[in-house]
Amino acid sequence: MQAFDTAQLPRDPSSVRFEPGPTEDKLILSMGPQHPSTHGVLRILLELDGEYIVRAEPVLGYIHRMHEWMAEQKTYFQFMPNMGRVDYLHAMAWNWAYAGAVERLAGIEVPERGEHIRVAVTELNRISSHLLWWGAYLLDLGAFTPIMYAFDDREILLDILQAVTGSRLTYSYFTFGGVYNDVPGDFAPRCLAFTKHLRSRLPMYRDLVTDNVILRGRCEGIGEMDVDLARRYGATGPVIRGSGAPVDTRRAEPYSVYGKFDFRIPAYSQGDAMARYMVRMDELETSCDIIDQAVSELPDGPCSAKAPKTLKPPKGEACYAVEGARGKILVHVRSDGGPKPYRVKLRAPGFSNLSVFCELARGTLLADAVSILGSLDLVIPEIDR
């Protein structure tokens, strides 16, 4: 047998691009794929000149799960649990985007109570995602205590969500036509008590961290992104709102019962890591406002419409967009009339948000790269589906 000639193999394109320059004093540094501040298996190739970043390039592909391909192999119902795994921190929003797209395709109407429950649990989940981001971001920046406070509050929230959905992280709670099961009787009072509690904790968060000179020193003026750059890369969610554009799917393309509720979309115009931080902190309050309205007017009636046990939507396609904790989530489903989707495309906000990183990191210090990366709030399985 002929010996295999490795010289024939195409060279790893990233290694080609990262050949040392003519001065030969650049350092190539691989940040990740298990670096604590890349929050998962993201690898970032950095070309450093001393402490300064000359080039940065994210390398994906360490956790590829082929969710979209899997969708084509499973029935509509069977693909549902995958949604909780795409973005495990805001599983509800992904549940919703997929359920919404299929409902649109099959023409299933969700009862009012189901919509209210959906709004409440999704917003609760958004708070839990933001709280975890808050703790983890500060952990990246070297502060350990805040994550403990965040987990303390998140615990109350997870208890509520567990009582409703049965699990604490990868929820599979939505079904086509509504939600899997109705909420327990004490759901509304527990939610109201939680939002009251969280509001009372927010001043403490502000005193402890937001006003702290160390955080301000590490975030103010770091990773500045103007709104054009954000638009060009398709950044959404708190990332673009931190650049001054108050775009939010809940307002821009109102879905479900969001149109009924009165809430504010926070936006900051500085465009730096601190602005993105502030947007998320303000969003905690926004979510509290929405939850209060959703559960205090919880209508009676069924929580779910009757959907056929084997779903065969008519030929056609449908899109559904929701606002996730990281930005706009969109699911596009195409049906050929069979029991399995013909094609499913997921649009994950993290992917576009991460792409901006190359531009933002150029010329900053290595330590600032951590501030920038954390301020984008990435969840890798969502980017690398």
Add this chain to the structure above:
Amino acid sequence: MSVSELFEEACTGLKSLFVGLGITGKAFCQPQVTVIYPKQEVDNLSTFRGHVELVGKEDDPSVPRCVACGACVKACPSDCLTILCPVPAKEGQEDAPMAMGPAPQKGSKTPGAVIVDFSLCSLCGQCAKTCPVDSLRFSDNPYMVALDRKEFRIDLMARLKRQAEEE
């Protein structure tokens, strides 16, 4: 940086430090919030999704309601359910030893073995949702530890029998 700016920065830095220490100090005096397992256990498990389990008949809780229709096996996205039931003997072979086959089997309405492989289960609840006789539900056991993956293959019929005896 001028002296006054340096002084101002030192003052704000010190203020931040004292505010932070104050909050930590207050938290230090508050009761502990963590659950000290195994001395304490969590108690809010009534709706917890553990692995699926069988629901017994009202008149005989050691016999499952299951009619071996195989709908749950078909609905499961992770292929973690195995339901075997006796294969009805063919004509002329009535004396042959009874064979077990995957549900559904024509004319066979009682399951011989119901096995769930919890190491594969994604706790989606599709099986419980599709069951026509409500024979499946989630158990509420959060403490499952084993060194071997095989131990997560749970024989649900034996489990139901054990539960019925304990009651």
